[in-house]
Amino acid sequence: MFEILGIPSSALFGQLLIGLINGSFYALLSLGLAVIFGMLNIINFSHGAQYMLGAFAAYLLLQYSGLGYWPALVIAPLLVGATGVIVERLFLQWLYKLDHLYGLLLTFGLALIIEGVARNYFGSAGLPYIVPESLQGGRNLGFMFLPNYRAWVIVASLTICISTWFVIERTRLGAYLRAATENPTLVRAFGINVPRMITLTYGFGVALAAFAGVMAAPIYNVSPQMGSELIIVVFAVVVIGGMGSILGAIVTGFGLGVIEGMTKVFFPEASNTVIFVIMAIVLLVRPAGLFGRRG
Amino acid sequence: MEQRLSDPAADPHALQRSTLRGNAESIGFAIMVAALVVTPFFTYPLFLMQAMCFALFACAFNLLIGYVGLLSFGHALYFGWASYLSAYAAKAWGFTPELAILTGTATAALCGLVAGLLAIRRQGIYFAMITLALAQMMYFFALQAKFTGGEDGIQAVPRGHLFGVIDLRNEAAMYVVVLVIFLAGFLFIHRVVNSPFGEVLKAIRENETRAISLGYRTDRYKLIAFVLSATLAGVAGATKAIVLQLASLTDVNWPMSGEVVLMTLVGGLGTIFGPVVGSFVILVMQFKLAAMGEWVLVIQGVIFVACVLLFRRGVIGEIANWLRIRL
Structure with a gap:
């Protein structure tokens, strides 16, 4: 064991790992939001x-x-x-001609319905889900212990993110999608x-959000409110x-996960709020976002 | 082209109706005041006081979404923090109720200034996400700060003596105070909306680019509107803390932000009476359905979906459209 800046390396790398895990979920979810927003011009509040x-x-x-983790990873999404x-x-489909905000309001309502139904049948306590045997x-x-599931x-999530980026930016299907985002009438x-x-x-x-949910089940407990705070x-x-930018969403997701993890090591009181503080700073310095266009 | 968020009923007879309009609003106002004076004799005054606080909260929120077209999804921040500071000032510092409410209101105004400066840097959907995120940040501060009492909140806040004289433990006195605060807030918003300043706000809602090209510094107008809205939400929250003698995490958490959106949507975005009606409808519903537990959440979700799909004008908006007047 050795120390870095007075912190034992195992603690530091442990938090780095947690940061990367959280970052995986941030990346997967913000990727899904970006893909949906690109085509539908709707912010999907029910994503969580x-x-x-x-x-x-x-x-x-x-x-x-009796279907285990691996079948669930395909069937659930x-x-x-x-x-x-x-x-x-x-x-x-009835909202595309209206102000974008109606999409936000409708999906917020859907999120309330889904969460309310889940709370009715499963209560607020978390349900455990066991890590698959394999x-x-x-x-x-040497410097830390790496659980296999977290590595997986x-x-x-990196694989899924990069494949999605590849499909959208480098294939014919992706070209159709991007074209339809720019000018749907012409593409039609x-x-x-x-x-x-x-x-x-x-x-x-x-489906991307659901995939992230299945992967999260063994790490966090399965609970009705697991999505609303995350979203x-x-x-x-x-x-x-x-x-x-798709790549921007992925990089930001992982990066912020890591920063959040590091905050837990050096300044634990701020770990809940650090991402919001970074958001405020980014708004002051680069209002359009790190990878964004003005809008 | 795109249908805007509010005022979907714009039609060519506007000129004809403008004479009717003043009358309809006066009649509506008279009915509202009469109802609020008479109902405490028939139902729980405490419930009505709470409802008036939420009605003012919704009116403040509506000032932004209805007249500037800005959807703030974080208005619980101003309501909740005003509620905390008002409760703390009354309980720990022994402030009189009017000073406690002022303390809470000033807190909300300050929070609104900072959050507004950040949020107006982006438009539309991003504005909603930023206000929500900032509110969530302040929720975590409330959760961690010592003075807020964490999960317990600040309980048993003394109502105290108004101006050191009038004992507000008397339900009737408290009711009159809340009624006066609510009506003052309501009339203030009405005045703002119908002033030249309000006309510029509506111009920004309809077409911000055009307002800029006409020489208006729209960012300043948006910021002032934002601070006004946050301040009035603060008045509502601070008053609520004195009335219910409680400030808690519920006031500052995101479902509260969602609730005020729902109240305004049900009543009618961009109508002057809509938020009042909407908040009464939602509160009565919560009160009647309290035994149903989590199903209330589901029902609220269904109302959201139904309002967005079928009922975008809300109760008052539909009535106004049907009678061809403005309310």
Whole structure:
């Protein structure tokens, strides 16, 4: 064991790890928000609730169908993503011609409904979800102990984030998406079904949130309010990064997670608020956000 | 083009109606005052006082969203912190109620100035997210600060003697004080909205770029409106702390910010009476459904969705549109 700035290395790296884990969730969620905002021009306030739904779907799959973590990691996002498709068809599609704020208000209402129903059936206490057998245990890296599951979360979320970036920025499908964001009418004139693309984009963004929820289940307890506090932090992350850039959302998410973790080591009282303080500073220095365009 | 957040009923008969308009507002005001004077004889005065505090809170919030088009999703900050400071001043410093309310109000004004300076640097959706995030930050401060009493809040706040003379433990005296504060706040907002300053605010709501091109420094107008709204939300919160003799984390947490949005939305964004009606409707609903526990949250969510999809004008907005007047 050695010390850095008077802090034992195990504590420092331990918090760095927690920071990276939190950062993984910030990145996944702000990525989903950015993708949805890009296509629908709606800030999805129910993103946190849909993240929570993902965790609950994993919990229920285990309880009632005996399906473990790995099947849940595929099935839960598909299920929750499908509810997203329904929500878009039933509600959101009527709002595109209105002021953007109505989308925020409607999805806020949806978040209240989802959280209220979850609280009714599961109470406010957290439910435990066990780490899958194949990822239990960990390894000693010499300077710290690294649990296998946490390593997996970081690797998996980085992979998902970078794949999403690749699909949107480097493939034909992504080109359609970006074109439809710029000018939907023109893209429709080329014979591309833009409304269906919008529906599927929302479904995909919601599925991303659910995926994050499944990954979070073994780390945090599964509880109805797990999403609502997280989503506000993610909003601050989005304001700091700006929603113009996919890569920006990923970098900001991980970066802020790490900064938050380090704050826990050096100045624990501020760990809850550090991201909001950074947001205030960024607003003063670069109002458009670190990677954003003015808007 | 895009339908704006409020005043969806703009129509070409506006000139004709402008003579009617003053009358309709006066009649509405008379009905409201009469109702507030008569109802305490029939129902719980404490409930009505609480409702008037929330009504003023919603009117303050509506000043921003209804007349400037700015959605603040963090108004619990001003309501809650004013409530804390008012309660603390009355309890720990032994301030008289009017000074305690002033202390709370000044706190809210200061918070509004700082938050407003930050938030008006971005527009639309970002403005909502920034105000929400700043409010959440101040929620954590309230959670950690010693003087707020953490989870317990500040309880058993003395109502004290108004100007050191009138004992506010007397329910009737307290009721009159709250009624006067509420009506003063309401009339002040009405005056602001119908002043030349208010016209500029509405111009910013309709088309900010055009207002800038006409030479208005819109950022200053937005900031002043923001501080006014925060201050009035503070008056409401500070008064509530004295009336209910309690300041707690509920007042400063994000669901409170959501609730004031809901009250205003139900009543009608950008209508002068809408927030009052909306807050009474929501409070009566919470009161009647208190036994249903968490289902209240679900019902509130459903009302949000229904209002946004089917009922964007709100109760008062629909009535005004139906009668072709402005309320």
